[in-house]
Amino acid sequence: MLRILAQEYPAPRPVLKNLIIAVLSGLFIALFLIYFEPFNLHEDNVFQISFFGCITTIILVFFLYFSPLLLPNLFSDKNWKVGYQIILILLIILVIATFNSIYSIYRNSIPFSWDIYLLMLSRTCVLGIFPTAFITFLDYNHKLKSNLNLASNILKNKKEFLKDSRHVTHQISTDLKNETFSFIENDFNYAIADGNYTDICFLDENKLKKVTHRVTLLSFEIQLKEVSSLVRCHRSYMVNLNKVKNISGNAQGLKLELINYSEIIPVSRKYIPIVKEFFQKNS
Structure with a gap:
């Protein structure tokens, strides 16, 4: 169990999918409470009961969409683990329970008491904690198995990884007026975004070196869009896919091991089809 908690897991991202999850979760809570009428809610009207679902949606939107948007370094795949995901879910449940308590106190015109708060917390936990923990473990195992199989299939079908890239010089325009830089395609290994800057990592006399330029990774990518081996x-x-010597997988996606580079380059879910297509075409 503890080993699973320390495994890498995809961090929440500010994407449309999380907004949909938030809306559907709130709708589920509202319909569940309206249909089954637990916790003596049968005396309330539909609108009052539905507001519990609205609370759920608003809080999920905050934690799953706006928090990753405002705190990208915290919600980063580089550091996110299964345990962090479960802690986030528990925090969400705690906040939902708190606002449910405040709403119940207001709705029933009664003074705040810790007994009421703890009662609402226990009710919210009954509805949320066990399903979310179960779904997290289930989702982790599904993603892990899927990405391990994908990495295995690429390795199985790939006769040879390392191929020399073209000895072509690429000229890149920076965000500074009239400033450019160039690099030889075969020397390029990978690039890392650093805000409005990009770190270009390349081989120089068989040593890996890094140079920082005032150009966004998006602009760098657009200027190299015709080069099939240099991909986001x-x-x-x-990364320069011609520099890949091994591929592995985890719940977050694929991991690329490059020649002359000790660390691992991540491939997120969005870009897996691009990497897969390249190796299929170049098998």
Whole structure:
């Protein structure tokens, strides 16, 4: 159990999917309470009961959409684990329970008491904690198995990984007026986004070196869109796929091991099809 909690897990991202999850979760809570009428809610009207679902939706939107948007370094795949995901879910449940308590006190015109708060917390936990923990473990195992199989299939069908890239020089325009830089395609290994800057990592006399330029990774990617082997693989990375010597997988996506580079380059879910297509075409 403890080992699973320390495994890497996809961090929440500010994407449409999380907004849909928030709305559907609130709708489920509202319909569940309206239909089954637990916790002596049969005396309340539909609107009053439905507001519990609205509370759920609003809080989920805050934690799953706006929090990753405002705190990208905290909600980063680089550090996110299964345990952190469960802690986030528990925090969400705690906040939902708190606002449910405040709403219940207001709705019933009664003074605040810890007994009422703890009662609402226990009720919210009954509805949320066990299903969410179960779904997190289930989702982790599904993603892990899927990405391990994908990495295995690519390795199985790939006769040879390392191929020399073209000895072509690419000229890149920076965000500074009239400033450009160039690099040889075969020397390029990967690039990392750093705000409005990009770290270009390349080989120089068989040593890996890094140079920082005033150009966003998006602009760098657009200027190299015609080069099939130099691709975006993550929101923070571009990579030369001809430099890949091994591929592995985890719940977050694929991991690329490059020649002359000890660390691992991540491939997020969004970019897996691009990487997969490249190796299929170049098998």
